Structures are given as C-alpha cells and as structure tokens.
Amino acid sequence: xxxxxxxxxxxxxxxxxxxxxxxxxxxxxxxxxxxxxxxxxxxxxxxxxxxxxxxxxxxxxxxxxxxxxxxxxxxxxxxxxxxxxxxxxxxxxxxxxxxxxxxxxxxxxxxxxxxxxxxxxxxxxxxxxxxxxxxxxxxxxxxxxxxxxxxxx
DNA sequence: GTTCTTACA
DNA sequence: TGTAAGAA
Numbered sequence: 001x002x003x004x005x006x007x008x009x010x011x012x013x014x015x016x017x018x019x020x021x022x023x024x025x026x027x028x029x030x031x032x033x034x035x036x037x038x039x040x041x042x043x044x045x046x047x048x049x050x051x052x053x054x055x056x057x058x059x060x061x062x063x064x065x066x067x068x069x070x071x072x073x074x075x076x077x078x079x080x081x082x083x084x085x086x087x088x089x090x091x092x093x094x095x096x097x098x099x100x101x102x103x104x105x106x107x108x109x110x111x112x113x114x115x116x117x118x119x120x121x122x123x124x125x126x127x128x129x130x131x132x133x134x135x136x137x138x139x140x141x142x143x144x145x146x147x148x149x150x151x152x153x
Numbered sequence: 154g155t156t157c158t159t160a161c162a
Numbered sequence: 163t164g165t166a167a168g169a170a
Contacts, residue, residue, distance in 0.1 A: 018156070048170075
C-alpha cells in the first residue's frame with residue numbers, strides 16, 4: 001500500500017501541460033487561459049511562462065467542466081467549486097481517520113457494501129453499532145443494537 | 154512539435 | 163469562444 005508521503009509526492013509532483021490538461025478534461029486551451037485570467041484556476045507557472053497544472057488543479061478543472069455541462073454558468077460553477085473544495089478538505093481529513101478505525105464489508109455485487117463506523121451510545125446508555133449502507137441505488141445509515149443495557153425494570 | 158500572446162470574427 | 167498569425 002502506498003504510504004502517506006507517496007500520496008503527497010504524487011499529488012505534488014504530477015504536473016501536466018495545457019495540452020494534456022485540455023485533452024483529459026475536455027476544456028479548450030482557450031478556456032483554460034481565460035479561467036486563469038479570471039483567477040478561477042492557478043497554474044504552477046514554471047519556466048518560460050509555460051503553464052503547468054497540478055493534479056489538484058486538474059480536478060478543479062474537471063469539476064468546473066462538469067457543472068458547465070450541467071448548464072450552470074461559469075460564475076456559479078466557480079462558487080460551487082469553492083464550496084466543494086472546503087467540503088472535501090474536511091471530508092478527506094475525516095476519511096483518513098476513518099480508514100484506520102472503520103471496517104468495510106463488500107456486498108455480493110462488489111459495487112456496494114456496509115461500513116461499520118463503530119459504537120455509539122444513546123442517552124439511556126443503550127449501545128449501537130453505526131453502519132452505513134451503500135449499493136447501486138440507495139445509501140443510508142442504520143443503527144444496530146449491540147446489547148440491552150436498559151436500566152429500566 | 155507545443156505553447157504563448159494578441160487580434161479578429 | 164474558436165481560430166489564426168508570428169514568436170519563443
């Protein structure tokens with residue numbers, strides 16, 4: 001399994017030029033330069049004024065492209081991107097922690113499964129196992145009673 | 154061969 | 163926003 005630093009190196013060192021960026025995202029070079037002019041994306045700007053994009057910027061470009069294809073204006077798409085980035089920043093941090101303390105069981109299809117988040121306790125001291133279920137057409141949380149700790153008679 | 158800027162449609 | 167020109 002790749003180490004944390006390997007991930008960082010990949011993320012930091014992987015760079016692509018505007019040609020590749022345009023090819024893989026479906027956004028024209030003209031658009032990429034325009035978005036940069038507007039301050040929506042920031043290239044790594046290496047040598048000779050030749051643009052280079054980080055993996056993160058590539059993701060942003062792909063995100064914007066998706067919103068545009070959905071019919072949103074560029075300005076709206078950018079706003080959505082900022083919110084998305086904030087969300088992902090916290091979510092990924094949470095994800096790294098979760099990956100160490102959470103169990104995942106794949107279902108038969110291999111497309112979904114059950115995520116066992118761990119123990120939760122209600123106000124009356126009843127303990128539950130919190131599970132997240134996801135499959136092709138639905139996703140939800142559920143509580144599984146662990147043992148009956150009820151102090152009621 | 155690719156990318157850059159500028160300009161025009 | 164696509165395309166073309168001329169330079170890097």
